[in-house]
Structures are given as C-alpha cells and as structure tokens.
Amino acid sequence: xxxxxxxxxxEGEDDARFFEKIMEPKLQKKYxxxxxxxxxxxxxxxxxxxxxxxxAMGAEYIFVVVSTIHHV
Numbered sequence: 280x281x282x283x284x285x286x287x288x289x290e291g292e293d294d295a296r297f298f299e300k301i302m303e304p305k306l307q308k309k310y311x312x313x314x315x316x317x318x319x320x321x322x323x324x325x326x327x328x329x330x331x332x333x334x335a336m337g338a339e340y341i342f343v344v345v346s347t348i349h350h351v
Contacts, residue, residue, distance in 0.1 A: 284338040285310040288326075290319045294343060310339075318342075 285306060289295050295315050303313045318326055333340050 283310045284312045286333055286340040287315045288318045288342040289315055
C-alpha cells in the first residue's frame with residue numbers, strides 16, 4: 280500500500296485551528312499523515328523550497344488563501 284501524506288498550508292492561527300480540529304480528522308481517513316503549516320510568518324524562499332520538497336517526495340498539498348472584501 281502507498282504511503283500518503285498531505286500538507287495543508289494556512290495563513291494564521293484561526294485557519295490552523297479550523298483545519299486541525301475539523302478537516303484533519305476527515306482527511307486522515309484518506310492520508311497516513313496530515314500536517315498543517317502556517318505560512319504567514321515564513322519567507323517566500325522558505326515556502327518555495329518547502330513546496331519543492333513536498334513535490335519531490337510525491338506528497339500532496341493544499342494552499343489555503345482567505346480573502347475578504349471590504350465595502351466602503
């Protein structure tokens with residue numbers, strides 16, 4: 280059987296809590312390892328290198344971006 284790993288990239292603490300409490304338990308039925316990473320405080324170069332490593336190991340990832348629209 281194939282070892283499946285998923286990385287979930289989130290911006291901040293609220294997003295991380297949501298994915299760790301709500302989504303990870305559901306995703307662990309499909310993946311052997313599910314890991315949430317907070318990217319807001321990381322430098323672009325570090326993110327790029329991490330994504331290359333994830334691709335090289337054959338793992339999958341989800342990059343979550345939350346956008347808000349402010350009306351004036």
